Amino acid sequence: MEFEKPGYISSAQTVRASIDGWYAAGNFIFGGFIGWLFVDPVTGAMWKLPDLVHADLVVDPQYQAKPTSEESGPADQRNILSGQGKAAIDRLREIKDLYDTGILTEEEYETRKAVLLQEF
Secondary structure, X not given: OEEOOOOEEOEEOOOOOEEOHHHHHHHHHHHHHHHHHHHHXXXXXXXXXXXXXXXXXXXXXXXXXXXXXXXXOOHHHHHHOOOHHHHHHHHHHHHHHHHHOOOXXXXXXXXXXXXXXXXX
């Protein structure tokens, strides 16, 4: 069985199966040869697997996480998303909407956009 998690070195563990005691005793008492030779081997009921398998994962020092949408882009873009930057982005969206609906002319839009961008 292989264990994997982003940022960690994968680990493989061997899972050992053994014959379940109920396979031998239960079929001897209840199931007979049909259970021994067909039903339990086909369904996998003859095997006993461990209840818990444990693996220790080690942090991969070479792992580089993929940036999330807020983390992507240059550092200047990430800083825009905090505090006053968020308000400025909202205002940029508002003037863009006004321009798209025809309330602002292209010249008015460009002027207001330039003023907002200078605040960064």
